[in-house]
Amino acid sequence: MLQQLKDAALKAQKNAYAPYSKFRVGAAIVAEDGNVYYGCNVENAAFPQGQCAEASAIGTMITAGATQIKQILVASPNDDYCYPCGGCRQKIAEFASADTPVFMLTASGECTKTTVSELLPHTYSLPEEQNRG
Numbered sequence: 001m002l003q004q005l006k007d008a009a010l011k012a013q014k015n016a017y018a019p020y021s022k023f024r025v026g027a028a029i030v031a032e033d034g035n036v037y038y039g040c041n042v043e044n045a046a047f048p049q050g051q052c053a054e055a056s057a058i059g060t061m062i063t064a065g066a067t068q069i070k071q072i073l074v075a076s077p078n079d080d081y082c083y084p085c086g087g088c089r090q091k092i093a094e095f096a097s098a099d100t101p102v103f104m105l106t107a108s109g110e111c112t113k114t115t116v117s118e119l120l121p122h123t124y125s126l127p128e129e130q131n132r133g
């Protein structure tokens with residue numbers, strides 16, 4: 001399954017639209033339905049409108065009808081691990097559990113693992129009565 005995640009993230013990374021930063025990122029998710037969803041970063045001339053690879057993968061997962069991230073992997077364009085940005089940590093936490101694995105893959109193939117709670121301790125969420133209908 002980890003190999004499938006890597007392959008999907010690398011496939012997505014090839015399609016990254018990053019003409020401004022030149023920093024091409026791919027992300028892939030294993031969801032509760034067993035499918036792998038993937039996405040790339042999509043930048044914009046209006047810089048704040050750019051979207052991270054993780055957000056693209058989450059959007060694809062939700063669009064397909066899955067709602068739980070079981071594993072997620074982020075593929076970096078260089079030999080440093082690309083840890084999700086703060087905004088993506090919150091986006092991942094919305095659809096994951098504290099112990100959900102988050103993998104990072106470098107361009108040379110090194111891979112490391114952390115968890116959602118390590119990336120985002122004390123996660124913000126709404127009170128129960130305001131949650132998801």
Ligand SMILES: O=c1ccn([C@H]2C[C@H](O)[C@@H](CO)O2)c(=O)[nH]1
Nearest residue numbers: 021023025041052053083084085
């Ligand atoms: O985890 C990350 C970090 C950065 N980026 C993107 C955002 C931007 O397009 C480019 C440079 O920050 O990389 C991602 O997609 N995921």
Ligand SMILES: [Zn+2]
Nearest residue numbers: 052085087088
């Ligand atoms: Zn991000």
